[in-house]
Amino acid sequence: MNKLLVVSPSPHTHSGESTSRLMYNVVLALAPALAVTLFYFGMGALVVTLISITSCLLFEYLIQKFLLKVKPTISDGSALVTGLILAFNLPSNLPWWIVVIGAIIAIGVGKMSFGGLGNNPFNPALVGRVFLLISFPVHMTSWPLPIESRMSYINAVTGATPLAIVKEGLGKGDTMSVISEQIPSHMQLFMGTMGGSLGEIAAFALIIGFVWLLVTKVITWHIPVSIFTTIVAFTGILWLINPQANADPLFHLLTGGVMLGAIFMATDYVTSPMHPKGMWIFGVGIGLITVIIRVWGAYPEGISFAILIMNAFVPLINRYVKPKRFGEEVKKNG
Amino acid sequence: MLKTFPKGGVHPAEKKLSASRPIEVLPLPEQVSIPIAQHIGTPATPVVAKGDSVRVGQLIAKSNGFVSANIHSSVSGVVESLDPILDSSGYKKPAITIKIEGDEWMEGIDRTADVKKEISLSAEELIVKINEAGIVGLGGATFPSHVKLAVPKGKKVDVLIINGVECEPYLTSDHRLMLEKADELMVGIMVLKKVLGAERALIGIENNKRDAIAHLKNVSTGYPGIEVYPLRVKYPQGGEKQLIKALIKREVPSGGLPIDVGTVVHNVGTTLAVYEAVQKGKPLVERIVTITGKGVKNPGNYLVRIGTPISKLIEAAGGLPEDVGKVVNGGPMMGKTINSVEAPVTKGTSGVILFPSKESLRGEAQPSCIRCGKCVAACPMGLEPYLLNQLAQRRLYDRMEPERVVDCMECGSCSFACPANLPLLDYIRLGKAEVFAMIRARKS
Ligand code: SF4
Ligand code: SF4
Numbered sequence: 184m185n186k187l188l189v190v191s192p193s194p195h196t197h198s199g200e201s202t203s204r205l206m207y208n209v210v211l212a213l214a215p216a217l218a219v220t221l222f223y224f225g226m227g228a229l230v231v232t233l234i235s236i237t238s239c240l241l242f243e244y245l246i247q248k249f250l251l252k253v254k255p256t257i258s259d260g261s262a263l264v265t266g267l268i269l270a271f272n273l274p275s276n277l278p279w280w281i282v283v284i285g286a287i288i289a290i291g292v293g294k295m296s297f298g299g300l301g302n303n304p305f306n307p308a309l310v311g312r313v314f315l316l317i318s319f320p321v322h323m324t325s326w327p328l329p330i331e332s333r334m335s336y337i338n339a340v341t342g343a344t345p346l347a348i349v350k351e352g353l354g355k356g357d358t359m360s361v362i363s364e365q366i367p368s369h370m371q372l373f374m375g376t377m378g379g380s381l382g383e384i385a386a387f388a389l390i391i392g393f394v395w396l397l398v399t400k401v402i403t404w405h406i407p408v409s410i411f412t413t414i415v416a417f418t419g420i421l422w423l424i425n426p427q428a429n430a431d432p433l434f435h436l437l438t439g440g441v442m443l444g445a446i447f448m449a450t451d452y453v454t455s456p457m458h459p460k461g462m463w464i465f466g467v468g469i470g471l472i473t474v475i476i477r478v479w480g481a482y483p484e485g486i487s488f489a490i491l492i493m494n495a496f497v498p499l500i501n502r503y504v505k506p507k508r509f510g511e512e513v514k515k516n517g
Numbered sequence: 518m519l520k521t522f523p524k525g526g527v528h529p530a531e532k533k534l535s536a537s538r539p540i541e542v543l544p545l546p547e548q549v550s551i552p553i554a555q556h557i558g559t560p561a562t563p564v565v566a567k568g569d570s571v572r573v574g575q576l577i578a579k580s581n582g583f584v585s586a587n588i589h590s591s592v593s594g595v596v597e598s599l600d601p602i603l604d605s606s607g608y609k610k611p612a613i614t615i616k617i618e619g620d621e622w623m624e625g626i627d628r629t630a631d632v633k634k635e636i637s638l639s640a641e642e643l644i645v646k647i648n649e650a651g652i653v654g655l656g657g658a659t660f661p662s663h664v665k666l667a668v669p670k671g672k673k674v675d676v677l678i679i680n681g682v683e684c685e686p687y688l689t690s691d692h693r694l695m696l697e698k699a700d701e702l703m704v705g706i707m708v709l710k711k712v713l714g715a716e717r718a719l720i721g722i723e724n725n726k727r728d729a730i731a732h733l734k735n736v737s738t739g740y741p742g743i744e745v746y747p748l749r750v751k752y753p754q755g756g757e758k759q760l761i762k763a764l765i766k767r768e769v770p771s772g773g774l775p776i777d778v779g780t781v782v783h784n785v786g787t788t789l790a791v792y793e794a795v796q797k798g799k800p801l802v803e804r805i806v807t808i809t810g811k812g813v814k815n816p817g818n819y820l821v822r823i824g825t826p827i828s829k830l831i832e833a834a835g836g837l838p839e840d841v842g843k844v845v846n847g848g849p850m851m852g853k854t855i856n857s858v859e860a861p862v863t864k865g866t867s868g869v870i871l872f873p874s875k876e877s878l879r880g881e882a883q884p885s886c887i888r889c890g891k892c893v894a895a896c897p898m899g900l901e902p903y904l905l906n907q908l909a910q911r912r913l914y915d916r917m918e919p920e921r922v923v924d925c926m927e928c929g930s931c932s933f934a935c936p937a938n939l940p941l942l943d944y945i946r947l948g949k950a951e952v953f954a955m956i957r958a959r960k961s
Contacts, residue, residue, distance in 0.1 A: 188841070188842070188843055188844055188854065188855065188856055188857075188858075189842050189843040189854065189874075189877040189878060190607065190843075190854045190856050191843070191854055191877075191878075191879065192853075192854075192940075192942065192943055192946065193845075193849075193850060193851050193852055193853065193927070193929050193942070194849060194850045194851070194929030194932050194933050194942065195843065195845055195849040195850075195852065195854070195870075195872065195876075195877075196529055196530075196686065196849040196850065196876075196933065197879070197880060197932070197933055197938065198527065198529070198933050198934050198936075200891070200934065200935075200936040201880075201936050201937075201938070202883055202887055202936050202937055204936070205887075205889065205936055253884075256883075256884065259883070261887075298885075299884070299885065300884075300885060300887055301884075301885035301886050301887050301888055301937075302885065403894070452887050452888050452889040452890065453887060453888045456890075457888065457890040457893045457901065457903065458890055458893045458894070458901070501904075505901070506893060506899045506900075506901065507524075507899050508771065508898065508899040508900065508921055508924065509524060509758060509762075509768065509771070509897065509898040509899045509924065510758065510768050510769055510770045510771040510772075510773065510898075510924070511771060511899070
């Protein structure tokens with residue numbers, strides 16, 4: 184009985200939750216959307232996704248091993264998630280070397296230059312995407328059409344996204360009733376048969392992923408729901424004021440990167456607030472900025488910028504918006 | 518929808534291995550070592566000398582001031598020494614060691630099993646009795662009970678809360694007590710109600726103890742003003758502030774006490790001790806202890822004399838398993854590790870858990886916080902553990918005070934929930950100690 188016992192402070196038990204389990208659940212949640220995009224964009228989607236994932240993992244490994252000289256942590260799954268999400272933000276006909284550049288920027292600049300997982304202020308995949316959008320605007324805004332371009336990669340048949348069609352149409356002074364003849368129906372939007380980045384198109388698949396993230400408690404509902412609510416409310420008001428000059432709220436919800444952005448990018452742990460109060464401020468901000476860019480800005484889509492801008496406010500939100508403390512409101516009676 | 522507290526909380530695996538094991542009396546050891554500081558507050562002052570003969574229930578150390586508690590001999594025999602012993606924390610602490618001879622009890626202690634329902638003493642006399650009996654909070658907090666029962670002038674207690682939550686995994690002593698000593702418990706509650714002048718008493722029990730809920734609901738019909746409430750299972754519901762919030766929706770202010778919101782909380786074990794003290798004349802000399810853990814042959818619940826070496830309890834449960842890495846005094850969330858099984862059972866020992874080596878060491882912490890917010894969501898006090906951890910690591914203690922580190926109840930939910938396995942509470946404790954030191958320095 185005189186064996187040495189371990190002496191340690193409490194607690195003596197753990198939930199068993201781990202970073203890698205969370206990350207792999209995100210990967211699982213992305214699986215339905217990946218399946219849909221492989222079905223719609225075939226070859227191109229496969230090539231872009233594989234290159235993005237491999238380069239993200241590789242760059243993280245190389246930078247950690249040779250530049251930072253620390254134990255590589257690629258098995259935690261976070262680089263895999265970045266790789267997938269970066270790919271989801273790219274058109275499926277993007278030349279492979281541009282994908283590689285996107286990955287270097289995402290991992291090297293977006294993540295590692297700040298000290299790796301947990302320290303980066305901006306969503307790494309979005310840093311990569313926005314860099315590419317600015318550097319290769321033509322490549323980054325040519326959108327293969329779903330299904331038709333299934334068997335091709337670089338030479339896929341392309342077309343405009345519904346958001347771009349609306350933006351251009353309204354710019355020319357067309358009314359929504361004219362424009363709506365050229366854009367897919369809401370049902371088609373929901374199923375994702377439209378041009379767009381390879382992972383953002385199919386709302387239904389992304390929503391399945393959302394449910395998975397909620398069920399496995401990887402994220403809470405606050406950020407996505409606050410973004411959706413804001414977008415619906417804001418575009419709803421504009422639409423009610425003048426339905427001929429504004430697209431309806433459901434259209435805004437189902438097009439572009441709203442689903443992908445709200446569910447998978449704005450909820451990135453590292454770059455979003457820590458508790459519900461802050462999450463609401465963050466989500467409402469993203470919703471507002473997205474609509475402002477879409478309606479009045481130069482680009483047809485604005486969610487990437489909106490998320491990055493709100494990422495910048497996260498430290499401020501965390502510093503000044505505190506969760507409600509227990510016993511805070513009541514005054515001590517004596 | 519069952520009641521529970523709204524903010525934070527986690528749900529560790531329950532592992533109540535000993536829930537169906539009736540309370541057994543642990544055989545007397547050869548000697549006991551009774552520490553003179555088994556409670557929060559000033560240690561008691563010994564009133565016996567080496568060589569003195571003592572009987573069970575005899576006062577051997579006297580309460581020293583208001584926040585202190587009497588200590589009685591739990592056995593009969595001869596005082597062998599007053600030398601310090603290694604207590605369960607591994608530090609030498611003053612204690613009274615008694616070599617056991619026979620089992621002679623003091624006169625006036627009613628050891629029959631009859632339940633004496635009629636309460637003849639006045640509120641003032643009851644408090645005196647409770648004070649004399651050396652009763653402290655048996656849920657583990659060991660705060661002297663008479664202090665909690667002295668309602669300050671100008672304050673009123675309208676609801677008495679009885680804590681039968683037992684939210685820690687593994688522990689089952691309160692559960693068994695509620696099943697086996699229901700009538701005694703009810704009389705104890707009537708005593709406390711009388712002392713406090715409270716009209717209502719609410720017993721909160723987590724819904725994983727349905728047999729106890731049903732039984733107490735049934736028994737309580739014979740006693741006026743006692744209500745039994747099932748609660749949704751959530752840790753740390755046994756925390757006073759959480760239990761009050763869950764049952765009567767009042768929020769104890771930061772730095773305040775339950776009495777500030779018109780209530781007082783007592784654990785079921787303490788309530789039973791109160792019954793025995795005032796109705797049977799029996800001071801606090803024994804308590805119910807759960808002995809359990811993976812690999813323990815016969816996990817069970819034992820009635821143990823205070824001062825008995827923990828090793829005796831382990832023997833009764835089938836001996837120390839081959840593979841033991843850690844022994845915990847209390848529950849797995851808030852209990853303290855023991856570095857020698859020869860340490861004595863004290864008033865605050867609610868359970869002893871043996872962990873196999875594999876479960877004794879913590880998982881490796883990851884290089885950094887991934888800012889997932891799970892610790893914030895888990896914290897029942899509405900704090901931001903990740904931030905407190907960061908500030909403590911960077912020694913920014915003065916910034917920890919406005920972040921309310923002093924509200925931390927050290928429940929461990931944050932460390933439990935953290936996917937990066939960071940030792941959050943270790944650093945928060947450190948910071949909390951520093952902040953308390955700062956506050957003390959400022960006051961003096
Ligand atoms: S130990 Fe303290 S900081 Fe951690 S969850 Fe409990 S109360 Fe909150
Ligand atoms: S639970 Fe751990 S990893 Fe998550 S925010 Fe808190 S400290 Fe960071």
